[in-house]
Amino acid sequence: MFSHVMVGTNDMARSKAFYDALFAAMGGKPGQEDPLGRVLYFHRGALFMISKPIDGEPATVSNGGTIGFGVASPEEADAWHRAGTENGGTAAEDPPGERNGSAGRLYLAYLRDPDGNKLCALHRLG
Template sequence: MFSHIMIGTDDIERSKKFYDTVLAVLGINEPVQNVNDTGQKRLFYIHNGSVFSVTEPINGEPTRTANGSTIGFACDSPEQVKEFHSVAIANGATSIEGPPGLRDNSTGKKHLCYFLDPDGHKICGMYRCN
């Protein structure tokens, strides 16, 4: 459905260190790095046909997060959801919406975790139960 998701950061090196470590839990390797035509540094994490990008804001203004938005990453097991959360918290994320665990609602059973990255973006790890 999506070709990519891109978020902003005010500290690209901090974001690289954070996402390199956290996304490694999901088997996502080092990002492709580049500088766009107007000089902003960007990171592109490419995995299984999807791209997650982090960029310095093109307009030069401070990064703002989107209230009400969540970026969800697929996990392979309930244990990976917990590890994803633990590694994120150990590397500067803030835990939100309770501890990782099983949730059962109208969209089915799934293991979830939620945290805010160092720039305040809401991130989710999810494993859907069969």
């Protein structure tokens, strides 16, 4: 359904260090800068990008928005969360763990990136 996700940042170096650590925790590679200065991450068939806003205005966060990253296991979700908090992100919502609801049994971990974007690592349990 989606072709890619891009978030804005006010500090490319800080954001790249943060997202490089998150993707490494999921077995991914560091982001690559394109000719326009955006940083691209290709992982598990998906594209995620960070960029300074094209209009030159400051990057802002989405109120109510969350970007979800699929992870392979609860351990990978925990590593993702740890990498985020050790690289400028902040824990958000409840601590990483199992949740049961209308979507079934899930293992979730939530973070805010250094610019305030809300992120989630999600693993579907049996």
